[in-house]
Amino acid sequence: KKKLATIQQVKQRVSTKFKRMRQKSDTTVNIIGGGPCGNLLALYMLSYGLEVDVYELRSGADVELKSADNDIEKSSRGRLTSARRRSINLALSYRGLRALERVGIADLILRESIEMHSRFVHLADGTTAIQRYGTNADESIYSVSRPRVVELLAQVASERGVHYHYNEKFIGIDVDGCPTFASGKKGNTGPIFGCDGAFSATRKVMERRGRYDIHIWYAKQGYKELSIPAAPCKEKEAWLLPKNYLHIWPRGEIMLIALPNIDGSFTATLFAPCELLEAMEKRWSRERVESFLFQHFPDAVQIMPTILDDFFANPTSPLLQLTLNPWHWQNKILCIGDASHATVPFYGQGMNAAFEDCLAFAEILDKQKSSTESRKIFTSSTNFVLDVDVVSLSPSPKENNHVTVKTNNANGGGLSDDEQHLISRHFEPDFTAAFAAMSDSRRIAADGLSTLAVMNYHDMAQNTASKLYRYRKAVEHIVASFAPRLWRPLYSMVTFSRMPYDQVLERHHMQEKFLSAICASLAFGTAALIAALASRGSSLLFLSKYFYVSK
Structure with missing residues (x-):
């Protein structure tokens, strides 16, 4: 039962069939946590043809997703969190940018950031010093708002087909291997990725199913979030401090930093021993707190009109480091980001390391994919014989997932590279091997970051002066x-x-x-x-x- 067909007809029929195959996968991954790491991982998993469900504990409000780039339709709708957001800024650097580039959204994030090429150190004697970060002129870090990063990543992920489920508290796994939630909802039987932060519920579920080495260390210092407003300028944004710098006021055990925002303001963070911060908050008068802050940071306090309101309104937050070994449980659960290696923020590598986790996992899957034999069709430049029965195959990637073509021309040709890629064997990741490889290789690197972050705190708080x-x-x-x-x-x-x-x-x-x-x-x-x-x-x-x- 053979039938002659023209090249154009075959290209159209093959492209249609295999686009359907590529869009549908037997595997749906469950991602617990809709923060920066979870949203980026969702984009990575989607790029391998997998279905993706993201479950987020925080509540959301129905909003119209504004266009994040030219590929996003203005009419789409989604769920974005409206819970209390952490305002502490993030410092995006090389590792995070490489991870964002892989899924084509680095430029999108950079448009919402401000370049910081140097430290601007405000010394106790009133003098200042500038310390450049890199040895080359193009080496800079970028200040970006965490809520904005989450929002942009969620917008892009929603438009590309990721399914979001808000108000879902992850509580365990049922006998079928499906994640279960406090609302009564059940996920699917696919792998579970824990991207739910340092106090990960996913990690706690994993702990009950195996033996794990978990070490949590709380730093002596805590932090409070403060703010520096934009300069009063009607024409455009204006900054009260030099713009393209990370500002630091090092004072030994206490330290103030400020990162610029695109609206002209600065997000400031006060680091100090937790005992001191709690005493200031609960037992000191407002006048005493103001006097203390002015004594150590006079030039900063003068441009912070809401410093006392911010200090007493915002809670004292702890700083902790966490290590986990191993990161996974069988082929079912893998913790990444802060869920497996939370670190103090003094190197600005928390988000960058989490993003690099996503990239490192993708590189592991790439090695698996490259070892899989690709099957391509070659067509002649004129007519050829096509097995019509094979073309009308089921879209299931496990059955008849290739096309046999008899060509009249040994040189082949006729299909574009994209269409030949579409008809390659569908890639099904080996999560058992991938989870083990990720846990073994990436864990050692993350442990090194914990040591580096503490070292950099001493540099910032004491050595810079x-x-x-x-x-x-x-x-x-x-x-x-x-x-x-x-x-x-x-x-x-x-x-x-x-x-x-x-x-x-x-x-x-x-x-x-x-x-x-x-x-x-x-x-x-x-x-x-x-x-x-x-x-x-x-x-x-x-x-x-x-x-x-x-x-």
């Missing part, structure tokens, strides 16, 4: 500029590369030993030169006096 620290950094930048392939500053390795965090830490320890030797040698050489010049000057003075007396 030290002249010796600034001297070492100056020497380091000089060495890096002369030997960029052999030497990279710690901050550049963490923030402007995809080097695994554990390898960054190892290389940093080696470079520190070398840098200490260089600085010691320079100091010794400088001291020796000064001594020699002083000795030479004394000798000349003695000789000149002797010559004058003799004369």
Whole structure:
């Protein structure tokens, strides 16, 4: 039962059949948590032809999704959270940008951000210092609002086909392997991804089903969210502080930082020991709090008219670090982001590491996919024989998921690369292997980030005000500029590369030993030169006096 068909007819029929196959998958993944990590992971899973359901604990309100890019229809509707949002800004850097680029939304997020190329340090004596982040002019980080990131990612994910379920509290897994929720709703039997933060309900469910090493460490410091308003300017946004900087007021155990917003304001965060913050909030008078803040941050307090209202209205939030081993349970559950490696925010890598988790998992799936044999059709440039019975196959990816074509031309041709890609074997991930690989490789890197984040807090709170620290950094930048392939500053390795965090830490320890030797040698050489010049000057003075007396 053979039938002749023209190339155009075959291209149309094959494209239609296999687009249907690619849009439908037997696997639907369950993502618990609709924050930045969960939304981005949803986009990644969607790109592999999988159906995606996102379950979010917080409530939402029906809103019209505004167009996030040219591919988003203005008429679509979705559910966006209206619960209390954390206003603390996020610092987007290289790792996070690479993850966003993979799904084509990096430019969308960058349009809502402000570039920060340097630290602007406000010292206690009233002077300031600028410390550039990278060694190259194009190395910057970007200040972006967390709620806005969540909103944009949810908009794009909704338009691309992700299904959102709000007001759903994840409570467990039933005997069929489906996630269950407090509302009575049940998910599907696909894998479950825990993207629900440091206090993850997914992780707690996983703990009850196996043996896990979980370590939670609470930092001595907590934080309060404050704000600096935009300058009163009717024509355009104006900032009361220099715009393209992360501003820092280092004062030892207490520290104030401020990140710029696109509307001209700054999101400020006060870090201090939790005991001090709680005492200020519960036992101190408003006048005493204002006096304390003015004593340590006089230039900042002068441009913060609502500082007392913000201080007493916003709660003291804890800072914690969490490590988990392993990250998964069989082929059913995988925790990523803060659910598996929450860290303190002092390196600005929390969101970036979570986004890189999504990219790292996709790279694991890519390796699986590349090992799968692709089957392509080759057509002739004129007519060829097509097996019509095979073309009318079921769209199920597990049955007859390829087309047999007999061609009259050995050279093939006729279908575009996109259409040949559509008729490749449907990719079904091996989640058992992927979860294990993710847990083994990525976990070690995340543990390295925990150490790095604590180190950077000491740099920000204490070392940035030290002249010796600034001297070492100056020497380091000089060495890096002369030997960029052999030497990279710690901050550049963490923030402007995809080097695994554990390898960054190892290389940093080696470079520190070398840098200490260089600085010691320079100091010794400088001291020796000064001594020699002083000795030479004394000798000349003695000789000149002797010559004058003799004369």
